[in-house]
Amino acid sequence: MKNIKSFLQKFTVFRGLNEEELQLVATITNTRPYKKRMNVFMEGEVREAVFFILSGVVKAYKIDEEGNEQVISILHEGDMFPHVGFFDESPYPATVEVVDDAELLVIRIDDFEDFMMKHPQISIKVMKMLGQKILDLQERIQGFISKDVQHRFTHTLLKLAEEQGVDQENGVYLNISITNQDFANMVGTSRESISRALTKMKKQGLLKADRQGILIYDIEKLAKL
Incomplete structure (x- = not known):
């Protein structure tokens, strides 16, 4: 009790x-x-x-x-x-x-x-x-709802980082097994659009993602998107 x-x-x-x-x-x-x-x-x-x-x-x-x-x-x-x-x-x-x-x-x-x-x-x-x-x-x-897909996806990542992120030496880690389809359903877009957005963010050095979770290297830089 x-x-x-x-x-x-x-x-x-x-x-x-x-x-x-x-x-x-x-x-x-x-x-x-x-x-x-x-x-x-x-x-x-x-x-x-x-x-x-x-x-x-x-x-x-x-x-x-x-x-x-x-x-x-x-x-x-x-x-x-x-x-x-x-x-x-x-x-x-x-x-x-x-x-x-x-x-x-x-x-x-x-x-x-x-x-x-x-x-x-x-x-x-x-x-x-x-x-x-x-x-x-x-x-x-x-x-x-007033933002485009890129803004909505970035907002979702930032919100998850704020609520569930764990600070690490090299960034903020989201230990959550959300699929690209889950993200697409949350944002209101296609799985392919989420895949392209993630690929772009990886190339920009903002994060890395796998089936176990997402590591965001620089929250402030991501927020500027």
């Missing part, structure tokens, strides 16, 4: 809670391990729980009318999903698949609703933090 409480403090939605309130939330929280390529849930399924990533990486995606996968987001430690959260009765809005082995905190929506009825002061704090999270996502989406 103590470890769960300390983990809950990492998540934006609970940052406004004090120690006693976090302890109360921990009583309705469980942990679950997931292996790579497992689905956490499928788009359209009845929404039963909200998930918080303790470790690992997952991707959220939708399938369009032509059967193509459209990656909505890559999520990692400290993220929650789905972003519609606790206060909505709609089905899961996308499919979530584990990219790297993950451990998740799980709060069932029924348990959380009962909990909020008993502790309205916590409900107010949580709703405020969720509202801020939604505003942040809207700003990111607006800025993202």
Whole structure:
């Protein structure tokens, strides 16, 4: 229980809670391990729980009318999903698949609703933090869709580096097994366009990439693109 409480403090939605309130939330929280390529849930399924990533990486995606996968987001430690959260009765809005082995905190929506009825002061704090999270996502989406493919791909790399990058002597390393097709789905372009962009960046000495991850040699230089 103590470890769960300390983990809950990492998540934006609970940052406004004090120690006693976090302890109360921990009583309705469980942990679950997931292996790579497992689905956490499928788009359209009845929404039963909200998930918080303790470790690992997952991707959220939708399938369009032509059967193509459209990656909505890559999520990692400290993220929650789905972003519609606790206060909505709609089905899961996308499919979530584990990219790297993950451990998740799980709060069932029924348990959380009962909990909020008993502790309205916590409900107010949580709703405020969720509202801020939604505003942040809207700003990111607006800025993202206004750029061309090169800008969008560079932005995606920089965001992943900021959120998941590990500093090394020769640059920032992304230890994440995202394929070119995953990047293409995230950026809204073709796999070939991503391959060309990566090749160009490699020739410019900005990064190196393989199946295990990406090493960005110079974040500032990449950002100037």
